[in-house]
Amino acid sequence: MKKKISIVLCAVMTAFLATACTASRQVAYDQDTLLDATEVLIQYCAGADETVREQWESLSDYELEYQLMQSGLPFAPEGFLGALEAWPAAVEECGAYEGHGDFEITADGDEIHVTTMGEFAQRKAEIEVVYDADSRLDSLSVSAEYSMGEILEKAGLNTILGMGTVFVVLIFISIIISLMKYIPALGTVFQKKSKDVSEKKEEELTEAEASGGEDGMDQELTDDAELVAVIAAAVAAAEGTSADGFVVRSIRRRPSNKWKA
Template structure:
């Protein structure tokens, strides 16, 4: 039983040793010289190219750009190469032209090998970092500026001053706005007074003129009077048994007391 356990432990130890050797062999398989040549070609090309040359490469079709990269011996995909051009041009615009760079230092990451070189621009010193994948194809390039402790403290102090200055300016503005609140009642009263003065009372409508009384037509009144006389005359004549020619009714007066018996 003890021999079986010892045999199992020995097999596990050998397996772990082979795994470690495999990792070292993979690390040693990278062609460092080839990657350095590729990085050097890219940096020298960018250093000698003008803005017109960069624009011309951007105008190429995928086939033209891929053919140009293959002819130059650069294992770079088209999209990655365009991104690298943008990164380099942005660094030049901010820090000036690239003057010189040193030897490459090789390191590894989980994505592949990394080449780093110390570069000197017109206005700043920086580290240029070029990333490769496991197949040794260049995938990315970045420019990292190196700041001294004094520059870092200066930048931090400037950011602090700008932040505090902005806060104080905002507080002063808010205090100024609050100080104007005391004028609001006076302004409101002034607007109310102007509104009362501007209000004009509507004039009263004139009373309609009384309608003129309509005068009764005299002809109609006289006609009613003659008809009444004729009726009374006929009634008297009938009661007396005489003719209406024997008497004449001159006028008719209404008695105050009309008690008929």
């Protein structure tokens, strides 16, 4: 039992010592080099215009890496391009860049943070430049400082916008619900129209059949009159007389159409 307790205590102490060593270990860096690199980065971003940014972005990965290596500054390509893209947004939000205060450098795990308070035309902003464990540029960010009045104004606008959106949606839903009572009436109207159309089609079909029957009877009578005239003419020719004196009372078809000798 004592042996098991000793093993557990040793494991706990080992874990505690490992955690303490990890917490106390900090990334090594050259402070002066990072401060100089941060100063150059801020000044370059502040002076770069749209044309300069487009020129950097048009370079290939190899050309960009070579240019930054020739500068002798610890700038990674991704971090440098990200800083160039972030600066115009900061200027748009805070106004034109005017200067900055002293730098403060701190190490947090595998990252090195260099911060300073920037002076812009409209408001102050915290400029933070982050380097990785190899002291290469990772990112640049500018966080504007707003007054209490500006914060409350933004909060009020966000509240009004949110509540307005909710009320608009609720009104729209209420309108849809109020219109649902007309759905049965519309269904009845459509059914009535469909029934009227069906009845109209049936009437037209009946009229067409009736007119077709009458035409058939007329045609049959016409055919009989022609047949009578033909028979009367044939009999008159056989007798050698005129067909005016013949009257055909009826016509019957013979069982066979063969002539007997």
